[in-house]
Structures are given as structure tokens and as C-alpha cells.
Amino acid sequence: MLSVTEVPRFQPTICACTVATAAELPAVKVLSSSFLAEHPEGRFVALVVDAQPEHSGPGLMTPADIGVPEDELHVLATSLDASGLKAAMLPKLLEALLPQGMPVLYLDPWVQVFGSLTKLVLEALRDAPVALLPRTLRPLPADGLRPGPAELHELGAFDPGFIAVGKGAEPYLDSLDMPAIVPHHVVRDARVGVSVWNVADRPLHRTESGSLAVVGQDLLTVHFRGFDPRRPWLLSADFADRPRVLLSEHPEVAELCTAYRGELVKSGWTVAPVPYRFGALIDGTDIPSELRADYRAADPTPPPAFGEDGGGGFLVWACERTEHGGTRWSDAVWRADESLRRQFPAPFGADAEAWREWCAGVGVASGRLPVPAVPQPRIEGPALLDQLGVSVVGSGPLTEAVLAAARASGLPVSTSASYPVVVRTSPDDEVPPDRFVVEVALDATAADDRTGVNELWLSSDLSRAAAERIGGPIVRVVPVPVHDPGAREHTSGDVVVFAAIADHELDRPGNVLGAVSAFLTAFPDRSDVELRIAVSGALDHPEAAERLRLATASDQRISLVADPKVLLSADAVLSLHRGGADDRIALRLAELAVQGVPIVASDHGAVAELFGKTAVLVPCHQGAEPDVQAASRLLRSLADDLPTAAALGMAGREHVLSVRSVSRVSEVLRERVEHAYRGWRARRPKPKAEVDPMLALQSAKHALLRQPTVDGPHRTPMAPALRKVVLRALDHYDNHMRQVLHTLVDGVERTVSELVNRQDALKDGVGIGELELLRAEVEQVAERQSHFGDQLVGVDDGVVRVRADMAGQGRRMRDIEDAVVAEAAKRAKSTEVLAERIDKLTVALDRTLDRIDTLESKVVEVFRERDQRLEAAVRTANHAQQSADALRRVVVRQHEAAGDAPAVRSSLVLCDAGMMRLPSDDAFMLPLLSSNGVWEPELADLMDSVLEPDGIFLDVGAYVGYHSLRVLSRMGLMGAVVAVEPDASAAALLRHNVAANLPAAVADRLTVVEGAAWESPGELAASPTLTGGVSVSPLAEDAGEDVPRVRSVRLDKELDDIALVQGMKLSVVRVDTPGRGHRALAGLVRLLRRDRPHVFLEFSATATADFGDDPVTVLKEFGIWGYDLVPLATRQVAAPDQIVKAMEGLRSVSLWLRPRPVGAKPAAPAPAVPLKQPADQAI
Structure with a gap:
């Protein structure tokens, strides 16, 4: 696609590159042609x-060409949009190009080159391994025009469309967007990177020669990023409102834009948009940007949207239900669209x-989300069960404790909100309406939002006083129960162990540093005392964790332990807490005290209220700040009297069980739930009976049956x-009128009844879908009208541009006429001017000869440096080759030591197909495969390109199974491989190689036929060959019993007997039996004509002639079967006599028997096609 001419021995001095999408290919073509026109040495x-791997070619690369695996590309393409994927591929591309030993210049696809950049780049890379270009050399004024300082600050000061890297830049390729940590040189040349950011400060003008110049020097590059060919009146469509640069004020820039648009059109740009390969799913649904962000944050990484499963796994992940009731996809669409959020x-x-x-x-009609991503209808809450009971909802330790007390109370208990009284432990737990909501909280305050809460349960009277407020919920004291695991078994040792709690989430209220200070003050120099601190929340609060580590690092007696069980092994637990988290700290200490651990705590808040005299309480200063000196004295006294501390611990256990045990709290909970249920029943409104709208009409209908009253009093007797x-x-x-009115009322009654039924149906949802469809169609019509209006505006603008262009052409015609007249006047004086020019040319020729001498010396120096670099x-x-060989030998030895070797004497080889064993006496394939690691790579690639994954691969002369193993690993569980090998030892090695390198399920797709493929079944004489395996020939009639024999098989009958390949077609046939291949194929001719597979034949004219067959006749027979003869060396159809003539001096040649289309005539062979080509000519 990109015109790059390969010249023999061409050594470029600079390499330019770009990263683009398929939609930007016209811009890439313009960049390529303009760069190569100015850099013939480049x-x-x-x-x-987003190109397919098979689309790579001269000058065009795909991610696979730079070493990016397909699965990694799919993950990157799913997690990043087009610009993000290009940014991720740029470092990899630069890393792949730098080893070529020349500077690499990255240019944005929307750059056009007007002059040579080689000297500028080489000089810039002398100072630093990276060269960057600023967007502008002057500050942008804050005048409200765009781009301005705000856009420059947001997008960065450096132009991402110009990056030059050289030797030494490899460690910084992934950090090019952070120039502060990259050693770089700033290119401050106004001729480079003229763009919408700086063209206002760099006015373009024409020189006398007609070329464009900036500040008096020739223009080098222009960056057209943001230019839209559909809106060529704007230099950048990214800044359409209040643009800083107006093309009407810069005619030279307007001409540049017009010419650039023309180049884009010549290079294939059209109005039809080119889809981005990774922009949408297979069904065309666009992937929103927020969903890509969710994919990047997911751990583990979900299946990609463009993997082998066609995006099925990604769609399942993206359509999963979220905790709020939506789906990942719908949530991402909502977050990414501001209008939807409004x-x-x-x-x-x-x-x-x-x-x-x-x-x-x-959403579905516009292709913004697939049908499975539509949120499901909200699940209604559990049905209300109007009876005495309690529902405990939530999760976590606090919920478990409340649930244990509820079950011990004897009340009916549910973990869903089915009972009228619902107890929840978190404001995030949703409760259906018409419930009495009780919230259990720790450390509640009056400022907390308790909307929808009828009653608040707290653990202490002090907390209740702090949480009560006018207009808030009723606050009750219902303590959180403490489970009784039993008293601990503890024996004091030689070292007195104190423990403290360091919950970094409660860093200031917990005041663990106060406990450390009290310990150090109490025991400045005693070695028989330790302080063990149970730490939690260090990862979420690194600052607090580091502060604690720094405070305790100098004393070996203090240890930080992440296991909370360390608290149970202490002689006493110290908590010098402050105010702010009293309920949580009290609950933690109560859980320790109930196991008999002595408690030393601050004398304030809920802790003091809970323990009273059953704990050692430390006096506090004003503001609930514990007295460290008093705490140190109490610690010393406890350390000297451990029996008293143990007795205090048992007293604390008894006290906590008396006020916080599950049975004690359950009594309080039952009383509060019964009271709440009675209050809920009293306040619940009685349901109103629904009035039938037909009742009034039916009552009025009875009035027709009333008789007139004649006995009423009157003044007239x-x-x-x-x-x-x-x-x-x-x-x-009167009777007639009654009948008429009765009929009329009946009709009205029926009409009203029908209207009521229809209203009920509409209320139940019938007709909503039709209304939504109608609304969607109206919106689509409105969008089409808007689109047609935009197109009409574009047509009007195009007419204006054409008229302006025609006026400009008229001016240019007049200028040309004036120029012609002036030129005619000048030619009268041409003789004198020519004489002067000849003199000047003579002087210039002398200077040129001097420059040529100088350049020759420089060329010699450059060649000397090139030779030195080449030697290095x-x-x-x-x-590297020696290291790779050493690693290969180590791997082979390790595998040979660990694996089971077959009975055949063999050697282990590491190659691209896996770990293979070959006969130890193999003098041909074994050394080549050991050194190169590949075997017949051109043949292998061609077979892979024509192989059908669900077909049969027939390997005749399979030997140890190199091609069988390689093809079987690619076909997996879909196709089948049939290997034909007459040598029993080679067949045994073949089975071993397949079993050792492939899973059992894949290895079962192999069938080994031990025999020689021939035109008829029977027996053949076998003799060993120098290249490995055996060679077969017809068995002589007088052959003795000592002649080695092998079984001959006819392949079409042999394949019919294999159950595995039934119903499958031959896809590729490889025959590696030089001189005998035509006999093997003769037994397969029926399947060759039926399935028309591709056949790859190792053909030897001399061996065929020695066997008694005419090579030309054999090759012509293949043509009769419907095959073209294509030598692998030329990939061009050749005639049989040409092939035989070209094989003079060759042992064998690889032929591709390519099936001709049904009904097609044999292709005419190209005249005189050589099988040998020069080494420097590409095949």
C-alpha cells in the first residue's frame, strides 16, 4: 500500500514511522509519500x-509484526479506545525499530513533510536520546480564543506528533508522556510542527522561488491534526468555536488546507466513514468508554470483546447485574452521557x-447497548407478613451479633424484610415501605442522616445523649451482644506481655501511640516486659501505619503483629483511647474481656460505662485525653502483681456477661420489638375500599322505575x-318515555363500562410498547431531518467554496498573462544574462568539485563507522546465538532427565514444534533441527495457509512426525491427522513425540498407519536411507527370507477403514518419498478427485528415472488429475519438461500440486521460470 522501493544494498540513514487506524490510511499515504519525497535516504x-495480520506488506506493519500476541492485542483493544490503543502501541513500535541502528522519528499520521528533517534530527539526538517538539514557542494569550492556555495545560506542552529517539532511549520508551523523567532535547525550530497551536505566531509567506517559508526559512512540516476534509474551512474541527486561526485571514494556510484535502482524496479518502475494527461488537453495538474503563479495572481480566469466542464471554461479563440493580453496560452508558444523567x-x-x-x-434501537444489557425489572420486596416478628437485614459481624440475640429472644426471625419490624445495621440496606425501621449503630451523632428510620438503637447512655435531636428518630439503649467463647487458658511466663490494638481506621480515637508512650514511660529499661500491638487497616491507611512503625522501630520490646489472636496471649490489654469511637472500642474490649483478659482503658465514654470497677481505668485530662503518666504507674503496678490482674480479668468477664450476653440482650430486644410492633399497628392506616365507578350510574338507573306521587298536599283541594x-x-x-330513557341509560352504561375496562388495560401496561415504538420512530425522523439539513448546509458551503475557487483561478490567469508579457520583455536581454550565468556556473562547478572531494572523505569515514558497528x-x-544454544541444551537435558524415553535409541531436540526425539544415527535431520530449531519453514507456512481446520492432514513418509505434530497442535480438536510411516522405530518415535507434546484429547486425533503408501496392497522391500527412515521398492520374485519387508497399503482404502476420519474431507496431503511419491498418490487418486486437496510432493527426477518411470510422464499425469505444478521456489505454474530440465544437479525439489478450479483450463506456464534465484532476490 505504501510505496517503498526495495533497493539492493540500500542503507537508510533515518527511519520514520507512524501509528494509525484503518480510517487514517489516506493521511498515512500522504505522510509516506511526502516524507520519502524529501528523504530518499530514509x-x-x-x-x-486495527489491521488484520495478513494485511502486512512493504512499509505496512500490524501489531503481530512487532511481537504483540493476538490475545494481548484483544485485551488492549477492549480496554482502550482507538487513541489509547495507538498510544500503547507506540513504545512497542519504537522498541522494534531501534535495533536497526539508526534514528527513529515518529510522526503523527496527519503530518505533511515539506523539507528534509535528517540533519535536524541527528543534531538533536547528539545531546539526548530523545528529542521532543513543543506545541508553541510563545505563551498563548488568555483572550478567550481557542486553543488557549487552558487547552495547552490540559493536553500538554509538547507535540505528540513529533518524537525522535536514538541510541540509549530504550529505558524511556514507556515514559515518553512524562518528559520530566526522560533525558530529552527540545527542538525549538519554528519550521517544524506548524499547526493550529502556533500558526498565528508563525506567519507563512512565499519566497521568490514560490516555496512556503516561516520566518524567512523553508517550511519543513505541518501538523494537520483535527483537520476534517468535510469541513475544510476550519484548520482544526477540534476548536470550531472561537477559533484562534481563521483561514480567511491566512491565505497561505488556506491554500495548504485545500492542497492537503486534495491529497487525501487522491489517497482514497471518501465521505463514507471507515469503521474502527475494535470500536464495536460483531453486531455493531458500540462499546462505551466507561465500560472500557471498567474492563481495565476488573480483576481478574474478563474475556476480551474480540477474542476467539466472538465476544461472547465479554458480553456475559458486561451484561452482569450490578449491586444497584442495573447492568455494567447500562451503567457505563449512563455515566458516559451527560444528557442521560440530567x-x-x-x-x-x-x-x-x-x-x-x-x-x-x-438504547437498543440506536445501537448503544445490546438487548441482554437492558436492566431487568426491579424485584419487589418480600411480602409483608402482619404478625409479631423481627427481620434482621445486613451483613457483617454486627449483623451476626444482632441476629443471634433475635433468635435467642424466641421471636420469629427472618433475614429478609418480611415482618413489620425491620432491624438493619447499615443505612445502605434498603427496606421496603410500610415497615417500622430500626437501625443499630455504633458511635452515632446528632448530625447523621436518619431519613426513614423510626427508632435508633445504641449501646450506651452516653451515645444516646449524643445522638438525640429534635425531629429525629427515637433513640433507645439496646447494647450489642457479645458471644461467649469461654474463658481463655493463660499462664504467665517470665516476660510480662502487654497488648494494644492499632486499628488504623480509628487512628486518632484509638490513640495507639499513647499506649506506646505509656509503655516506654513505665518501663524505660526493663527487659522482662513486652508490648505486642495487633495491627489492622495498614494497607488502607499507609500514613498512620508508617507513623506507628517509625515510633516503635527503635525498641525491640515492641512488636507489630497482624494476627488479632496475639491479644489473647497478653497478661493485660491497654487502650488509652480518646473520644470519637467509644462504642466500637467498647465492643472490641468487651469481646476480649469476656474471655478473661484484664483491661486497662481510659476512664471516659462508653468503655467506662461498660466496665465500671471491673477494669483498670486511667484518669483523663480535660477533653478525654488520657493521662500517660498515670497510665505508666498503673502498668508498673500490674506488671509487679499479675495474680491481681488475672483476678481483675475474671471479674470483668462476669460483669460483661451480666450486661452484654446474648441471653441478656435478647430480653431487651424482645421487649423493644413488641413495643415497636404495637406502635406500627396503631399508626397503620386502614385500607380504603375501592369505589366502583359504575355504582353511581347503576343507582341513577333505578330512578326510572319510580312512580309519580299524586297524594302530595296542595293549596287547591x-x-x-x-x-x-x-x-x-x-x-x-309516560311508558314510552320510560322505555326510551331506559334504553338510553343501558347504552350509556355499556359505553362507560367499556371505557373503564380500556382504562384499566392502559393502566396495566397495554399500549406502552406501541407508544415507545412511535416515539422512537418520531425521534429517528427528526434525526434524519437534522442530518438532511446539515447536508444541505454543507452543499451550500461547497457552492460558496467553488465560487471562491473560480474567482481565485481568474486572478491566477491574469497573473499568468502578466508574467508571460514580462518574460517576453526579459528574453531580449537573455544573451548578456546567459554569459553572466556561464561565469557563475563555472565558479559553482569548481565549488561543487571541492564539495565532492569533501563528501568522498566523509563517505569513507561513514563506511568505516558502519563497518565497525556491523562488526559489533x-x-x-x-x-546471542551461543547463549540460545546453551539454553537449548540445558532445556533438552532437563527434559531428557525428567521424561520417559522410548525403547528406540534416540536423541532429544528442541524445535518450534516442541521437544522431539529423533534416531541417534540420523545424520541429516537431527543436526539441522538441533541447530536451526525449524524444518522446512517455507513449506510449513504454505501448508498452514491452505489447511482447513476441520479437514484431514495426510502425512506420507511422516518419519518422526515433525509436520504431523505441528499441524495437529494447530488443528486442535476439530480436524484429524493421518501419518503413514513404514519404519517401525520411526513410527514409535512419532507416537512418543505426539504424546509428549500435546494433550491427550488432541493426541487422540492422530492415526498412525505403519506401512508404505503404494498403488496396491501387498509387501515391499525396505532398505535404510541416509536421511533417516527406510526406502521401499517392489519385492523381487526370488527375494530370500532375509530381505527386510514392509507392508504396502492403498491409501484410499486405508482411510475408508479409519473411523476417526469418517465424514471428513482431505485438506492437505504431504508426500516426502522422493522417487516413490507418484506411486503413493496413485493409491489415493479417487480421494484426490473427490476432495481436491492441496498436495505437497518432494519430487526427484533422478530417483524416479532410476525407479524405471519417466519423470515428465509422471508430472503430466498429475495435470490429468486436475492439478497445476507449482515449484515452491518460484510459486509460479511450470510445465513438466521445464521442471525436469531445471532440476539438473539437484537431488529433489518441493512441488505444490495446486488443485485447479472445477471446469478451469490448465494454467499456461510462464516461459523459462528458473528454480534457482540469486541470493539477494526475494522469493
């Missing part, structure tokens, strides 16, 4: 991060249903009689 390489501020709360409807409708007369006269009409490189390569 080389250019482009790394396309529209759905609470996607897991009040807006959960609306957010789910958006995901299922607009005859009124009742007159009413009866009138009623009797109008009775017929050769020495290094020899040393």
Missing part, C-alpha cells in the same frame, strides 16, 4: 493497529423504570284528583 513504516438523575431509584424503558427502546286524571291520560306516553553487531549476534 525509510518509512506505518503500524495500523434526564435520569436517579436511574436506580425514582427513575429506575423510566431508565429501563429508555434502555429497552431508544282538587289538585290530587286532577293529578290522577292527567297521569291516567298521559300513561301511554555480528559479535553481539554470535554471543
Whole structure:
């Protein structure tokens, strides 16, 4: 794709490279052609991060070409977007190019080169191994235009599109984005890197020769990063609002943009976008940036989105339900879109249903998330069971303690919020509505948010006083129970052991440094006293942990232990705590005291309230600050009277059990739950009966049955009689009107009933899907109208640009006419001017000859330095080769010592196929494979390219199974390998090599046929060969019993008898029996014509002739079977007589019998195709 001409013995002096995506290939072509036009001595390489491995070519590389494994690339492509993946590949590309021994210059794909950079780069790399280019050489004014100081501060002062590295830069390639730690040289040349950042300070102008110049010197490079060919009126679409550079004010820059856009179009740019290979899943769903960030943070790393499973594992991970009720994918879409965050501020709360409807409708329809990523409907809470009981929800030690007390109370207990009274231990635990919520807290304050909490349980009266507030929940004292594991078995030793608790989460309230100070004050020089500190939370609070380590490092008697069991082995536990976490500290000390550990603690807060006189309490100063001097005196007295300390510990145990045991707390808990349940029942509103909307109409319908009243009083005496007369006269009409009204009311009743039913159906959700679809279609129509409007605006802008270009062309035509007239006037004086020029050329020729002499001396010096570097490189390569050989020998010896060797006398070899054993007397393959590690690499690569993973690989003359083992490892469990080998010892080594290098399931896909492939079954004479194995020939009629014999098999019948390959097609056939291969293939001709596999034949004209067959006739027979004859050396179709003629002096040649398409004519061979080529010519 990139035009790089390979010239023999071409030694470039500078290598330029770039990293791009497939969408940036037009820009890469412009960069490549402009760089090579100005640097004929240079080389250019482009790394396309999302290109397939098979797309690499001259000047074009893929990640596989720089040593990035495919699985690593898939993980990087999933965790990073396009720009991040390019940044990750840049150090690897530079690392791969630096060993070539010349400076490497990285240029952004959107750079265009106008002059040579070789001298500038070489001079810059003399001072430092890395050369960087600043975006601008002057401060940007804070005038509101963009880019400005804020953008410069955000994106960095150095231009990432120009990085030069040389010898010594290898340790800093991964830190190029941190120039402070990289030794670098700053290139302060205004001719380089002209861009939107600096063009306002570097005005371009034309020289007399017509070339572009900056500050009087020729322009070298322009960085078009941000240029959009669809909007060529902007220098950078990244700064479209309030741009600092207007092309209308810089005509030279506008011409540059117009020319650059033309080059992009010539190089293949079109309006149609080129998709990024790693931008979306197989179904086209874009991967949001926040989901990539979640993938980077996941531990362990989930399956990548572009792996062999087609992204199935990644999709399962991305669609997993999160703790808030959504999915990873939907959460990432919400976090990445500011408009969605404004529209759905609470996607897991009040807006959960609306957010789910958006995901299922607009989100899926627009391709922003797949269907499995739509959040599931919120699971309703457990049904309310209206009876006396308690629900304890939450997790952790505090919840377990409360749950133990609830179970001991005799009440019905549930771990889900099914009972009216719900006890929770964390505000994060969600409780369904219509419950009486009780929250158990430690160290609560009046400022804590207790929304939705009806009652608060605390462990001490002091905590209750601190947490009560007007308008807050009712605060009760219900202590946290302490489990009784029994009294410890402790015996004091020669050393008195004190212990302290260092919970770094409670660093200041715990005041472990106060305990250390009291210990050091009490025992400044005693060696029979130790202080053991149980440490927790050091990783989350490194500052506090380091402060404690520094305070205790100088005294060997103080040890920091991460195991909390060290507290149980102490003679006493010291806690000089301050205020702020009294309940938690009291609970921790109570858990120790219940096991009989003596407690020395500060005399304040919940600890003093809990222990009273059953602990040694240290007086405190004002503000709950313990007295260190008093604590030191108490420690000395305890150290001298350990029996008293033990008695105090047992007293503390009895006291704690009397107030904090599970049975004692359960009584208090039952009383509080019963009281809460009665209060909940009293405050619960009675459910209102639902009124039938048809009731009023049905009641009104009965009014039609009422008879008129005629007996009512009236001032006229005859009124009742007159009413009866009138009623009797109008009775017929009255009955008619009653029937009409009755029918009318019935119709109204049916209509209203139908309307009520439809309203109920709409309320239950019928029709919502149709409304969502209609809304989505309306939004799509609106988007299309907006898109058409944008296109119309673009067309109008294009018309304006064309008119402006035509006006410019008119001006240029007039300028050309003026120039022609002026040139005609000048030619009259051309004779004198030519004479002067000849004189100047003579002088210039003398100077040129002097320069040539100088350059010749410099070239000699350069060649001398090159030879020295080449010698050093050769020495290094020899040393590396020796080291590799030594490592190979060590690995072989270790494997040979550890593995089981077969009965055949053999030698172990390490190669690319694995650890293989070959006959010890092999004088051909064994030494070559030992030194090179590969065997027939060109043939192996070609076979891999045509091999079908679910087909059969037939290896005739398999010997010890090098190709069988290599192909079997690539096919895995899909295909099958059939190896044919007449030599029994070689067949045994073949089976051993496969079993030793492959899993059993894969090794079972191999079938070994011990026999010689022939045109008919029977027996053949066998004789050993110099290259290993045996050679077969027809058995003479008078052959004696001492002649070695082997079984001959016809391969098409042999394959029919193998159950493993039934239903499978031949994919590749390799025949390594020179002079006998055509006989082996004759027994396979039926399958060759049916399956048309690729055949790779080791052909020997001399051996075939010695066998009695005509080589040309044999090769023509292959053509009759439907195969083209392709020598591997040329990869071009050749005629049989050409192949035989070219084999003069050769033992054998590798032929590729390539199947012709069905119905195609034989390909015409190229005339005079040589099988031998010069060493410097690529094959």
C-alpha cells in the first residue's frame, strides 16, 4: 500500500514511522509519500493497529509484526479506545525499530513533510536520546480564543506528533508522556510542527522561488491534526468555536488546507466513514468508554470483546447485574452521557423504570447497548407478613451479633424484610415501605442522616445523649451482644506481655501511640516486659501505619503483629483511647474481656460505662485525653502483681456477661420489638375500599322505575284528583318515555363500562410498547431531518467554496498573462544574462568539485563507522546465538532427565514444534533441527495457509512426525491427522513425540498407519536411507527370507477403514518419498478427485528415472488429475519438461500440486521460470 522501493544494498540513514487506524490510511499515504519525497535516504513504516495480520506488506506493519500476541492485542483493544490503543502501541513500535541502528522519528499520521528533517534530527539526538517538539514557542494569550492556555495545560506542552529517539532511549520508551523523567532535547525550530497551536505566531509567506517559508526559512512540516476534509474551512474541527486561526485571514494556510484535502482524496479518502475494527461488537453495538474503563479495572481480566469466542464471554461479563440493580453496560452508558444523567438523575431509584424503558427502546434501537444489557425489572420486596416478628437485614459481624440475640429472644426471625419490624445495621440496606425501621449503630451523632428510620438503637447512655435531636428518630439503649467463647487458658511466663490494638481506621480515637508512650514511660529499661500491638487497616491507611512503625522501630520490646489472636496471649490489654469511637472500642474490649483478659482503658465514654470497677481505668485530662503518666504507674503496678490482674480479668468477664450476653440482650430486644410492633399497628392506616365507578350510574338507573306521587298536599283541594286524571291520560306516553330513557341509560352504561375496562388495560401496561415504538420512530425522523439539513448546509458551503475557487483561478490567469508579457520583455536581454550565468556556473562547478572531494572523505569515514558497528553487531549476534544454544541444551537435558524415553535409541531436540526425539544415527535431520530449531519453514507456512481446520492432514513418509505434530497442535480438536510411516522405530518415535507434546484429547486425533503408501496392497522391500527412515521398492520374485519387508497399503482404502476420519474431507496431503511419491498418490487418486486437496510432493527426477518411470510422464499425469505444478521456489505454474530440465544437479525439489478450479483450463506456464534465484532476490 505504501510505496517503498526495495533497493539492493540500500542503507537508510533515518527511519520514520507512524501509528494509525484503518480510517487514517489516506493521511498515512500522504505522510509516506511526502516524507520519502524529501528523504530518499530514509525509510518509512506505518503500524495500523486495527489491521488484520495478513494485511502486512512493504512499509505496512500490524501489531503481530512487532511481537504483540493476538490475545494481548484483544485485551488492549477492549480496554482502550482507538487513541489509547495507538498510544500503547507506540513504545512497542519504537522498541522494534531501534535495533536497526539508526534514528527513529515518529510522526503523527496527519503530518505533511515539506523539507528534509535528517540533519535536524541527528543534531538533536547528539545531546539526548530523545528529542521532543513543543506545541508553541510563545505563551498563548488568555483572550478567550481557542486553543488557549487552558487547552495547552490540559493536553500538554509538547507535540505528540513529533518524537525522535536514538541510541540509549530504550529505558524511556514507556515514559515518553512524562518528559520530566526522560533525558530529552527540545527542538525549538519554528519550521517544524506548524499547526493550529502556533500558526498565528508563525506567519507563512512565499519566497521568490514560490516555496512556503516561516520566518524567512523553508517550511519543513505541518501538523494537520483535527483537520476534517468535510469541513475544510476550519484548520482544526477540534476548536470550531472561537477559533484562534481563521483561514480567511491566512491565505497561505488556506491554500495548504485545500492542497492537503486534495491529497487525501487522491489517497482514497471518501465521505463514507471507515469503521474502527475494535470500536464495536460483531453486531455493531458500540462499546462505551466507561465500560472500557471498567474492563481495565476488573480483576481478574474478563474475556476480551474480540477474542476467539466472538465476544461472547465479554458480553456475559458486561451484561452482569450490578449491586444497584442495573447492568455494567447500562451503567457505563449512563455515566458516559451527560444528557442521560440530567434526564435520569436517579436511574436506580425514582427513575429506575423510566431508565429501563429508555434502555429497552431508544438504547437498543440506536445501537448503544445490546438487548441482554437492558436492566431487568426491579424485584419487589418480600411480602409483608402482619404478625409479631423481627427481620434482621445486613451483613457483617454486627449483623451476626444482632441476629443471634433475635433468635435467642424466641421471636420469629427472618433475614429478609418480611415482618413489620425491620432491624438493619447499615443505612445502605434498603427496606421496603410500610415497615417500622430500626437501625443499630455504633458511635452515632446528632448530625447523621436518619431519613426513614423510626427508632435508633445504641449501646450506651452516653451515645444516646449524643445522638438525640429534635425531629429525629427515637433513640433507645439496646447494647450489642457479645458471644461467649469461654474463658481463655493463660499462664504467665517470665516476660510480662502487654497488648494494644492499632486499628488504623480509628487512628486518632484509638490513640495507639499513647499506649506506646505509656509503655516506654513505665518501663524505660526493663527487659522482662513486652508490648505486642495487633495491627489492622495498614494497607488502607499507609500514613498512620508508617507513623506507628517509625515510633516503635527503635525498641525491640515492641512488636507489630497482624494476627488479632496475639491479644489473647497478653497478661493485660491497654487502650488509652480518646473520644470519637467509644462504642466500637467498647465492643472490641468487651469481646476480649469476656474471655478473661484484664483491661486497662481510659476512664471516659462508653468503655467506662461498660466496665465500671471491673477494669483498670486511667484518669483523663480535660477533653478525654488520657493521662500517660498515670497510665505508666498503673502498668508498673500490674506488671509487679499479675495474680491481681488475672483476678481483675475474671471479674470483668462476669460483669460483661451480666450486661452484654446474648441471653441478656435478647430480653431487651424482645421487649423493644413488641413495643415497636404495637406502635406500627396503631399508626397503620386502614385500607380504603375501592369505589366502583359504575355504582353511581347503576343507582341513577333505578330512578326510572319510580312512580309519580299524586297524594302530595296542595293549596287547591282538587289538585290530587286532577293529578290522577292527567297521569291516567298521559300513561301511554309516560311508558314510552320510560322505555326510551331506559334504553338510553343501558347504552350509556355499556359505553362507560367499556371505557373503564380500556382504562384499566392502559393502566396495566397495554399500549406502552406501541407508544415507545412511535416515539422512537418520531425521534429517528427528526434525526434524519437534522442530518438532511446539515447536508444541505454543507452543499451550500461547497457552492460558496467553488465560487471562491473560480474567482481565485481568474486572478491566477491574469497573473499568468502578466508574467508571460514580462518574460517576453526579459528574453531580449537573455544573451548578456546567459554569459553572466556561464561565469557563475563555472565558479559553482569548481565549488561543487571541492564539495565532492569533501563528501568522498566523509563517505569513507561513514563506511568505516558502519563497518565497525556491523562488526559489533555480528559479535553481539554470535554471543546471542551461543547463549540460545546453551539454553537449548540445558532445556533438552532437563527434559531428557525428567521424561520417559522410548525403547528406540534416540536423541532429544528442541524445535518450534516442541521437544522431539529423533534416531541417534540420523545424520541429516537431527543436526539441522538441533541447530536451526525449524524444518522446512517455507513449506510449513504454505501448508498452514491452505489447511482447513476441520479437514484431514495426510502425512506420507511422516518419519518422526515433525509436520504431523505441528499441524495437529494447530488443528486442535476439530480436524484429524493421518501419518503413514513404514519404519517401525520411526513410527514409535512419532507416537512418543505426539504424546509428549500435546494433550491427550488432541493426541487422540492422530492415526498412525505403519506401512508404505503404494498403488496396491501387498509387501515391499525396505532398505535404510541416509536421511533417516527406510526406502521401499517392489519385492523381487526370488527375494530370500532375509530381505527386510514392509507392508504396502492403498491409501484410499486405508482411510475408508479409519473411523476417526469418517465424514471428513482431505485438506492437505504431504508426500516426502522422493522417487516413490507418484506411486503413493496413485493409491489415493479417487480421494484426490473427490476432495481436491492441496498436495505437497518432494519430487526427484533422478530417483524416479532410476525407479524405471519417466519423470515428465509422471508430472503430466498429475495435470490429468486436475492439478497445476507449482515449484515452491518460484510459486509460479511450470510445465513438466521445464521442471525436469531445471532440476539438473539437484537431488529433489518441493512441488505444490495446486488443485485447479472445477471446469478451469490448465494454467499456461510462464516461459523459462528458473528454480534457482540469486541470493539477494526475494522469493
